[in-house]
Amino acid sequence: MKYILILILGFFNLIASTAFISPSQLKNSLTDKKTIIIDVADYSIYKSAHIKGAINANISNFIKEDSLYSELNSNEILENEIKNLGISYDSNVIIYAHNTQIGILNSSYLAFVLIYAGFENISILDGGYLSWVFENELLVSSLKESSVKETNFTIKTNKNILSTNKYLSKNLKSATIIDARSPELYYGIKRSDKTKRTGHISYAKSSFYLHKFLADTTLRKMDELKKIYIDGYGLKKTDNIIVCSDDIFSASMEWYILYKEMGFKNTKIYYNSIQEWANDPELPMTRFKWE
Structure with a gap:
């Protein structure tokens, strides 16, 4: 028993x-x-x-x-x-x-x-x-859940998973920056919504979040994910990783896969992402280049 x-x-x-x-x-x-x-x-x-x-x-x-x-x-x-x-x-x-x-x-x-x-x-x-x-x-x-039990949950913010533009700028060359947008947006063929500039944050690597899923929206198997992140990008558990995208929503899945599925606990998400970075002419962007 x-x-x-x-x-x-x-x-x-x-x-x-x-x-x-x-x-x-x-x-x-x-x-x-x-x-x-x-x-x-x-x-x-x-x-x-x-x-x-x-x-x-x-x-x-x-x-x-x-x-x-x-x-x-x-x-x-x-x-x-x-x-x-x-x-x-x-x-x-x-x-x-x-x-x-x-x-x-x-x-x-x-x-x-x-x-x-x-x-x-x-x-x-x-x-x-x-x-x-x-x-x-x-x-x-089709029936609504009738009742939700009361809880004593207290928020304990984990700010270590967030990156600002200042943090990203400071770690631009030392961190591994992952761009979760489509290859067309990363390369600069298309422009992200609400932005003035095209291309990607300088030194960022392209890693479209949808490519981690099969046609039926199930996640790729771990051996394939390891080939992408470990063999392809050379990521290690201790690496400082920062995920960006058009916005927080399109960055969140790539971040979640890295942080939760792959166990890269030092992965941060650049909350304001390209919508902030691409509209500041002082921040470096690269176009027509794979990094």
Whole structure:
């Protein structure tokens, strides 16, 4: 009996520490009262169909209104929003999207917010909602989650995962800068939205976040990710890595894969990203060059 209990506890600890989990892993954890499933779709989509028991998260609630770079809300608001999702320190949070590009980025953005708030027992459902429906068609619902338990969650900000333009400028040549935009934007053929200049932050390497996924939006296997990041870019666990993109949303998935899936815990995210950098003529950018 004791041996079985140890196996069960080990399984749920594995769920809590895994960056991406399969539908079968999620199904096996549904009976665990500590499991909280979060749907990041617009409420209208969530209302039409979602995984049974899932709670809908309004991503805009974590962002300051009319902020230039989609800045994070105050710690007080972030803490309240996290409490409203029923998250406690011992929760196992599983986030999923409805397989749109915006949805995928919303899932990694929410994961980033929770990690910033000091909570890391997070997984993203690999393949999103469609993978769940394919394997567990009967375990979906159109009924709103009726109640969320009260929690005593207290935010403990992890500012070590953030990079400012000043920090990036200071570490421009010593850090490994990862640009998560499409190759066309990185190379300078196309211009990112809300920017005056084209190209990429000087010394940055191109690593489009969507290339880490297969056509069915499931993550590539670890051996392929190692070929990309370790063999291709020569990354080491101790490296100072800074991820940038058009904005925080399109940077969040690349950051999440590096930080959570690959275990590069010294990976920062340049929150204001290209929208800030490319509009400051004093900051160096490079065009028509692969670095």
